[in-house]
Amino acid sequence: MKKMYAKGLLIFLAVCVLFGGILYLSAIDPFRGWITKITGSEAYEQQLNASHEVETYIEKAKQDDKTTKLIIGDSVCNSLFGELDELNPDYSVLCCNKGITMAGQYILAKEYLANHEGVTDLYLMMISNSLITGFDTDFGYQYAVMPFVKTDKLSYLDEETVEEMKDLYLSPFMTKKMVCFVEESPLMKKLYLNVLKDFRPTKLTLDFPDVTTRYLQKMYQLCEAEGVTMHFMSLPLADSPQRREVEAVLREKYEASVMYELFPDYYENYIYYPAEWFPDGIHPNVERSMKNEMVKKIQEANDLDWDLRLD
Amino acid sequence: MTGITLSLTSLSYFAFILLLVPVYYLIRRERQWQVLLFASILFFIIVSGVPGIPWILLQWIVTYGGAHLMEHITSERKKKLLVTVLVLFLLTELFLLKYTKGLPFVAPIAISFYSLSVLSYVLDVYWGISAAERNPFQYLLFIGYFPQMTSGPVTRYREMKPQFQTGASFDEKLVKKGIIRTLYGVMKKCLIADQAAVMVNTIFGDTVTYQGAYVALGTMLFALQLYTDFSGCMDIILGTSECFGIMLPENFILPFSSVTMSEFWRRWHITLGVWFKEYLLYPLLKSAPMQRLNTVCVGRFGRKKGKKIPTYLGLFVVWFLIGYWHGGALHYVIGSGLLHYFYIVSGELLEPHVDQWTKKIGIDRTKGWYVCLRRLKVFLLVCSGFVFFRSETAYQGFKMLYRMILPVEGSFFRVLHVTELGLSVTGMIMMLIGCVILWSVSYLQLKGIHVRDRLLMQPVLLRYVCYVALALLTVIAMVRGYGNDVANFIYNRF
Structure with a gap:
């Protein structure tokens, strides 16, 4: 039996070496293309944009574009305010995706404040769905780890957060070299992300993770130290019984958290719209004029002195 | 956790x-x-x-x-x-x-x-x-x-029992054979079944757009998918068990080489068929009411015809329950049960007439082309059952059968856009490679040559190259299916 195991080990090593070679070549042109096809990893090639999207926002936050007001938030925020960026020279709109977590929003805020003078306001707008998103194995690696590591922004986060990320995503996959390799190789990305999902599946709970409360607090303290007024607001929601039920549970939890002490009005100003305006249940898919009405409603509900140009 | x-x-x-x-x-x-x-x-x-x-x-x-x-x-x-x-x-x-x-x-x-x-x-x-x-x-x-x-x-x-009781000594050859069979099963599942499933799901998932030859193609691909999925699963199970020296009964022996429907069911899901025969059909035929029915029928229709009536009645019960066993829904009762019952019984009743006709017009039924025709007939009949098996309801099954006879875009002779069925060209090439390997192994098996035994007799270098190639192909096939919805085995749900 020993002899057979030795032979088996030999074959196993040979296969490992060969597969390792394939993995290595999968990040190099011209092999990348056909290895991606053979291993059915095409979908992971298209996911490259997730990390680039966040990197672009971080880069934009760095540039001193003479704006004095910052709007950050999730993808719902982006669908309402994203198009307004070019119309408003005083505002910088860096709404991203819930996958970057509150820690990512903090990085954007910190980077913006460090590179802009005379900043007066910071508007953070998110729906509660985004608030309950912490580091997970669905979006976390592409939206948080990859851009944070590539732009050297892990240093902006506290040790506890970095440890939490290392524990979930594994230390070797949080080095720049490995992140670049995962980005370059769709095969590697497919294997890594699926192994992560298999071994640490994301469990959705109606609770706010530590990363949300901790970094909201940090952002508040940062703004206070810089003399910037921070506004934390909700966004339009689809009016459905399920949504209202979820919000009732979350509101109770919010009011028991430290976030409520800082921003007691967050749940006061929730605005519901007909569910059919939200085909995916989350993002409003309506005419720009209707979106502008939604923006105005947010302004009214939060009593803001916005001078946003809407068209 | x-x-x-x-x-x-x-x-x-x-x-x-x-x-x-x-x-x-x-x-x-x-x-x-x-x-x-x-x-x-x-x-x-x-x-x-x-x-x-x-x-x-x-x-x-x-x-x-x-x-x-x-x-x-x-x-x-x-x-x-x-x-x-x-x-x-x-x-x-x-x-x-x-x-x-x-x-x-x-x-x-x-x-x-x-x-x-x-x-x-x-x-x-x-x-x-x-x-x-x-x-x-x-x-x-x-x-x-x-x-x-x-x-x-x-x-x-x-x-x-005897296998569990006596245990097994380490047998290098048996373990090797077990590993090869396991890898072969994974290859069948990941390289063929999972690829075919993509196209099958596209066609059966859209009963409005696809009709005619598309539905026929989808059905044949489903036959391929189901066979490679289930027999691949069995290869993994039997191969794994062989590694422990425990031999499990075969469930598939080249089912698509069958020339009659009865033969098909002696080669497809064998252990299920044997179970129903031994534990339901035979006791049912031996039961007192059936014996009485037998006596009445023999008395009324004569020995030859009369004996068949209780047998066909017993077979009806068996096939109904085989269909029901698959999922308790009408489309399973039809697709995996009663339709096959109809084919088997009508096949048996027609057989003497077909034999007579072929003799009259001078056809040698042992000739290769005629055997191929009979195999094709069995394949098509089996496919008609699979339409129901794959459908969500019996109604959808009938609808798909009807849509199969409709023209594609107004013509019966239109080139099918197979690349638009969700599977990439690379996926199709991979599936074809898998099919060539499957066909070659099956052909050799049909000729009495067992590939695993032959492989173990080859020179060391060639043998190891084959092992590594098979293992690498299996790994690539597994990676291809990793994270996809089609990766589950069809029969796991039963």
Whole structure:
């Protein structure tokens, strides 16, 4: 039996070496293309944009574009305010995706404040769905780890957060070299992300993770130290019984958290719209004029002195 | 808690086997079954979850105790009563857990398979074919032996008991053969079934757009998918079991080489067919009401014709239940049951006439082209059943059959846009490579050449190159399917 195991080990090593070679070549042109096809990893090639999207926002936050007001938030925020960026020279709109977590929003805020003078306001707008998103194995690696590591922004986060990320995503996959390799190789990305999902599946709970409360607090303290007024607001929601039920549970939890002490009005100003305006249940898919009405409603509900140009 | 799964094509399953095999052979032969029992319990908990445990334990305790009691009862009437109670208990549990919707119970994995094995044990003890097992834990291993825990095959206690009892010495050749078969099964599943599934799902998922040759193509691809999925699954199960020196019964022997529908069912899902024949058809035909019917029919229609009536009636019951066993829905009853019954019975009735006609016009039925034609006929008939098997409802099945005869974009001779069916060109090439390997191995098997035995006789270098190539191809095939919805085995749900 020993002899057979030795032979088996030999074959196993040979296969490992060969597969390792394939993995290595999968990040190099011209092999990348056909290895991606053979291993059915095409979908992971298209996911490259997730990390680039966040990197672009971080880069934009760095540039001193003479704006004095910052709007950050999730993808719902982006669908309402994203198009307004070019119309408003005083505002910088860096709404991203819930996958970057509150820690990512903090990085954007910190980077913006460090590179802009005379900043007066910071508007953070998110729906509660985004608030309950912490580091997970669905979006976390592409939206948080990859851009944070590539732009050297892990240093902006506290040790506890970095440890939490290392524990979930594994230390070797949080080095720049490995992140670049995962980005370059769709095969590697497919294997890594699926192994992560298999071994640490994301469990959705109606609770706010530590990363949300901790970094909201940090952002508040940062703004206070810089003399910037921070506004934390909700966004339009689809009016459905399920949504209202979820919000009732979350509101109770919010009011028991430290976030409520800082921003007691967050749940006061929730605005519901007909569910059919939200085909995916989350993002409003309506005419720009209707979106502008939604923006105005947010302004009214939060009593803001916005001078946003809407068209 | 991690999300570890032990799907038969997952790396965790292979790691599980790799760790288990040396432990198994390091233990004394008479104690090896204990290793398998421990592994099976672990496997069951991981795959089926804790809610399934009480049900399998209930079956184990009731049938173990019932079989013992049956041996001690001398009164034939009481024995009969007890076996009826046990059979009813097993059928009720199966029916409630598997076929009754809306109940707050979780059916343990593979309950349809192991319930049949347990039923066979109870009936064998009743008929005196097997003695009741003294060791309750060895009996538990029979119910929950892990390789067959997901999709069968349906085993009988008399086949398994001696193997569990004696254990096995390490046999390098057998372990190697087991590994090769396992890898071959993974390749069939990942390289062929999973690729075909993409196109099949596209066609059957859109019953408005696709018609005519598209539906025909989808049906034939589903036949390929189902065969490679299920037989691939069996190769993994039988191959894994071979690694422990435990031989499980074959479930597939080149079914598409059959020239009649009856032959097809002697080659496809063999253990299920054998079970229904031995434990339902024969007892049914031997039962008093059927014997009476036989006498009446022979008296009225003559010996030859009269004898067939009770047989066909018995076959009707068997095929109805085979169809029902697959999922308790009408489309299964039609697609996996009654349609096949119709084909088999009409085939048997027509056979003498066909024989006469072919002789009249001078056709030699043993000629290659005629055999091929008969194989094609069986394939097409089987496909018509698969239309129902794949459909969500019987109505959809009929609709798909109707849509199959409609023209594509107004013409019966239009080039099909197969690349628009969701599978990439690379996927199709991979599937073709898999099909060529499958066809070659099947062809050689048909000629009596067993590839695994031949491979083991080759020179060392060639052999190792083949091992590495097979392993690498399997790994690539597994990676291709990794993270896809199509990666689950079709028969796991039964």
